[in-house]
Amino acid sequence: MDIEHAIIKSNPFFSSFDDKDYSTLLPHITLVTLKPQEVLFHEGDFSDAFYIVKDGAIRIITINSRGETVFLARVGARGFFGEQAFSPAFSPRRRATAIAQVESTLYRFPRDVLRSLRHRDPRLQLILQKQGVQYIREKLQTLVNNFQQTAFHIxxxxxxxxxxxxxxxxxxxxxxxxxxxxxxxxxxxxxxxxxxxxxxxxxxxxxxxxxxxxxxxxxxxxxxxxxxxxxxxxxxxxxxxxxxxxxxxxxxxxxxxxxxxxxxxxxxxxxxxxxxxxxxxxxxxxxxxxxxxxxxxxxxxxxxxxxxxxxxxxxxxxxxxxxxxxxxxxxxxxxxxxxxxxxxxxxxxxxxxxxxxxxxxxxITEKQIEEFLKTGRILTQTIEKTDEKLVCICMRVPYSIINKLIVSENADFSDIRKRTGAGSVCGGCKPLILEMLGTNAWSPCIVFRVINHTPHIRSFQFRPLNKTIFPFQAGQYLVIKVKIDNVWVQRNYTLTSTSEQPYYEITVKKEPKGLFSSWLFEHAEENLIVYVAGPYGQFTLESTNGMPIVCFMGGIGITPAIAFTRYLANAKKQQRIYIDYSVVLAEQFILMDEFSNMTKKHSTIAMNHRITNISGMLTEQEIKTIILSIDSCHIYLCGPQGLEKLVIDTFNKMNLTSERLHVEQFIHAGSPENLPQTIK
Ligand SMILES: Cc1cc2nc3c(=O)[nH]c(=O)nc-3n(C[C@H](O)[C@H](O)[C@H](O)COP(=O)(O)OP(=O)(O)OC[C@H]3O[C@@H](n4cnc5c(N)ncnc54)[C@H](O)[C@@H]3O)c2cc1C
Ligand code: FES
Known part of the structure; x- marks a missing residue:
């Protein structure tokens, strides 16, 4: 074995090469000689080759944001650099400048050859793949070691x-x-x-x-x-x-x-x-x-x-x-x-x-600079920074506590949620907390269509101004914020559109004396701008693994079932869904034609509806019969408190595993007494 072969073979990237591999590579290797201080390549140049230093030494430097030269490494004889040439997926540009420290000679391996060799010869490809895996193992292990977590096995x-x-x-x-x-x-x-x-x-x-x-x-x-x-x-x-x-x-x-x-x-x-x-x-x-x-x-x-x-x-x-x-x-x-x-x-x-x-x-404004000098963060617009102002109304967590966790303990959203419970009930405060963490969770949307279902229920369709519909799952909700009398007010609304549609849709019941819903009904003429955050929420079909679904829905609680059926029908899913939909008065039903068409068209979709003023409330026996008639079904529940309590009590009596029950509460933020009831 000549000296050249020995040097190359000792390189970790070529250590598994046999003589045949080496002779394939040899015709493409060239020698590059550099005078002292001669630049081999500049930062930002196209990264076109891998180098092994035969003799001499190369300095690798970069320029920092203040224009100062930063010394990164010195590569001596048998050292190597530019390993990104093995795969085009690394940087296509040099991320540093290489300069000869003394007169130096280098072996140059062109990037194209390394790539084409790999593609031409499956055995070489395997070797490089193995090398790649080893390289990644080592890199991951280095990262892990750097975090000083010794028990971790890569x-x-x-x-x-x-x-x-x-x-x-x-x-x-x-x-x-x-x-x-x-x-x-x-x-x-x-x-x-x-x-x-x-x-x-x-x-x-x-x-x-x-x-x-x-x-x-x-x-x-x-x-x-x-x-x-x-x-x-x-x-x-x-x-x-x-x-x-x-x-x-x-x-x-x-x-x-x-x-x-x-x-x-x-x-x-x-x-x-x-x-x-x-x-x-x-x-x-x-x-x-x-x-x-x-x-x-x-x-x-x-x-x-x-x-x-x-x-x-x-x-x-x-x-x-x-x-x-x-x-x-x-x-x-x-x-x-x-x-x-x-x-x-x-x-x-x-x-x-x-x-x-x-x-x-x-x-950024002078005020934001002032805030930055105190906290290191650039706050966006909506948080009122009065210390005792509640950020999470449901769990009564004030601004001061969340701010302290962020500034002195560097908490993220999940730490804050774990430590204070903020965000764990209706989820409506999540965007505010994210804002305190420095993320602008809100995007402006323009309302372009309003659909009247009943005098008190309407659907609102709106498009993000930046045209990006964030992908979401059927059953998730958006947090929507508008300025009412100069104060930002926000509420949660389940998305009734599907992720494939080029807009968001929510379906809202106007609550008597309800602040947000009444305002929306009065002002949501076309071209109204609202701000949305999300989608958020776990009330989705994710954990059902395709098992049948039974929905007990009452009143405006039907909105997640609208989302589920539209999604299942559009995606032509075979997952069965049965909806039991209760309202007090016949005129409160919405979208009955659409439901009826879907049940006719899809044998997997079925619905029973009741007017409680005429046929009475759903009973425990009926709930049991429905659940028992649909093998291994998951139960989805959203409706008024009476319905919710009845279904949860019946479910508990039936001794079913808790994973099969999913409850969404359209609670009004700030009603801690409405916290979810314990499921056995
Ligand atoms: C995850 C989630 C999803 C939701 N999805 C939907 C949905 O798809 N569709 C939907 O319509 N809603 C949905 N909601 C409920 C929605 O977020 C709002 O809570 C609802 O629209 C009421 O808001 P509001 O501002 O109109 O009422 P608020 O002003 O918050 O009032 C709350 C309640 O108090 C009553 N009230 C207010 N002021 C008075 C007063 N002076 N005297 C007596 N009573 C009063 C109101 O009638 C109302 O019932 C959802 C909630 C959650 C948590
Ligand atoms: S969970 Fe925070 S406001 Fe409801």
């Missing part, structure tokens, strides 16, 4: 590796999420579509990155469509394994969240994302190219809890800084009143929200 999350040919769709936006994925090799494009099926956002990700996990934990559905851009190897982890590991090892969950947060940018352009290093620490770099030609570069440094973002080619006029202690600070770079960059040290929950400020080019 093996636990490594699921089956599957190969997918170019242009395979792994999942569709809006589909129920069953799996999380880690890219081993290849490039994956995550696309979000608007309601007219136009691509709204594209994100390219590559080896080492976890995706799809946010669907398992937070939303229940995938928020984007995942397509392989080339032949790819992917580790697929099923939902139960992911949940189990994430439960035992919150770190994995955190990692998933950190990766996935990167996809929640509201960028109106393209995002390119790749795993990288920053000052020798594992990082994720995202380059957001906006449609107006601007570019934002973000570095999320995993092990050191740092997030740095800056818009390129704009110079800051000044900086402002908030420091809580040496591990927790934030610096904003401003160009006049626009945020053009920031660096976060410590875990800040709202880094992605600050990024939105850069993307949107929003100017």
């Amino acid at each position: 093996e636990q999350i490594m699921g089956k590796i599957q190969s997918f040919p170019k242009r395979s769709v792994l999942f569709f936006q809006g589909e129920t999420a069953h799996r999380a994925y880690i890219v081993v090799d290849g490039e994956i494009e995550l696309r979000t579509y608007d309601q007219e099926k136009r691509i709204q956002q594209q994100t390219s990700i590559g080896p080492g990155q976890l995706f799809g996990a946010e669907g398992l934990s937070e939303h229940g559905i995938y928020l984007e469509t995942a397509i392989t851009k080339e032949d790819a190897s992917i580790i697929s982890i099923d939902s139960s394994r992911y949940q189990k590991v994430a439960e035992n090892h919150p770190l994995l969950k955190k990692l998933g969240e950190r990766f996935s947060r990167q996809f929640t940018f509201k960028a109106k352009g393209k995002i390119l994302q790749f795993r990288s290093e920053y000052l020798d620490m594992p990082a994720i770099t995202s380059i957001i190219s906006l449609s107006d030609g601007q570019e934002i570069v973000c570095q999320q440094i995993i092990s050191a809890d740092m997030f740095i973002a800056s818009i390129t080619h704009v110079t800051a006029t000044h900086e402002i800084k908030f420091t809580r202690d040496e591990n927790y600070s934030r610096t904003l770079s401003l160009e006049k009143n626009k945020i053009i960059g920031f660096s976060d040290y410590g875990i800040w929950q709202d880094s992605h929200a600050l990024l939105d400020f850069i993307i949107e080019g929003v100017e």
Whole structure:
């Protein structure tokens, strides 16, 4: 074996190559000689080759947001760099500059050859795949070690590796999420579509990155469509394994969240994302190219809890800084009143929200700057900051308590919910808490159609001004906010449209003396602007696994059943649904023609309706008969308190497992006495 062969073979990427592999590669390897201080490539250049240093030394440097040179690494003899050339999914651009420190000679392996070799020879592909897996194992383990969690075995999350040919769709936006994925090799494009099926956002990700996990934990559905851009190897982890590991090892969950947060940018352009290093620490770099030609570069440094973002080619006029202690600070770079960059040290929950400020080019006010200097956060508009003002009316949690948890303990929404109960009853305060965390949860919508069902029940259809209908599941609700007499008022309303429709629809009962519903009935002429947050809620068909559904619905509580039947009928699902719909007076029924058409057209949909003033209330015996006649059914309940109590009591007497009962309460925020009754 000659010296050249020995050097190359000792490289971890080529260690499994045999003589035949080596001779395939050899004709393509060239030698590059550099004089001292000669630049091999600049940061931002196309990343076209992998290098092994034969002799000499290369300095890897970068320029920080203040224009200072930062030394990243020195690569000596037998060292290597540019391993992203093995897969096009890593950065297509150099993320640092390489300069010869002394006269140096390097072996150059062109990116195209490494790629074509891999595609031509399945055995080589397998070796590189194995190397890739090993590389990812090591990287994940490094991340894990950096979090100092020793009991964590990376093996636990490594699921089956599957190969997918170019242009395979792994999942569709809006589909129920069953799996999380880690890219081993290849490039994956995550696309979000608007309601007219136009691509709204594209994100390219590559080896080492976890995706799809946010669907398992937070939303229940995938928020984007995942397509392989080339032949790819992917580790697929099923939902139960992911949940189990994430439960035992919150770190994995955190990692998933950190990766996935990167996809929640509201960028109106393209995002390119790749795993990288920053000052020798594992990082994720995202380059957001906006449609107006601007570019934002973000570095999320995993092990050191740092997030740095800056818009390129704009110079800051000044900086402002908030420091809580040496591990927790934030610096904003401003160009006049626009945020053009920031660096976060410590875990800040709202880094992605600050990024939105850069993307949107929003100017911040003197008041927001004042607030920033005190808390490090840029608050949006609706929170009233009187300390004793209740943020969660249901659980009576004031602003001061939530603010304290955020500022001094860096709590996120789930910590706040766990510690105070805020957000755990009607869910209406969730957007306010998110706002306190720095996220603007609200999007403006314009009402374009009002449908009268009865004098007291109307449907309102509205479109988001940014045209994005967020995917949702049948049974979820929106929080809607309007300004009434100069005060923001918000209420929850179940969505009665389906996720496929190009608008949101809610169906509202005008409550006698009800503040919000009466206002909506009076003012919701076409072109009214309302603000919506969500969709939120667990009252969905998610956990039924296709088993039959029985709905006991009373009065306006029919709205989730409208959503379920429309969804099942439109998606041509075979899941059976039986609805028992009670109203006091015949004129209170809504959408009876539509229900009747659906039951005629779909043998899987059935309905019984009753007018309690004429035929009396539903009885315990009737409830039992219905439940027993539909084998293994799940029971969905939404209606007035009397109906709710009767169904829950009957259910408890029948000794059925609690997972089969799902209850939605249209409670009015601020009525703690309406907390859900205990289900046995
Ligand atoms: C998850 C969820 C989903 C929901 N989905 C729907 C839906 O799909 N459709 C729907 O219509 N509603 C729905 N609601 C209920 C909705 O959020 C509101 O609570 C409802 O519209 C009443 O709001 P309001 O402002 O009109 O009444 P509020 O002003 O909040 O009044 C609440 C109640 O008090 C009574 N009241 C108010 N002032 C007085 C007074 N001075 N004297 C006596 N009584 C008074 C009102 O009549 C009303 O019954 C849902 C609630 C939740 C939690
Ligand atoms: S759960 Fe907070 S207002 Fe209802």
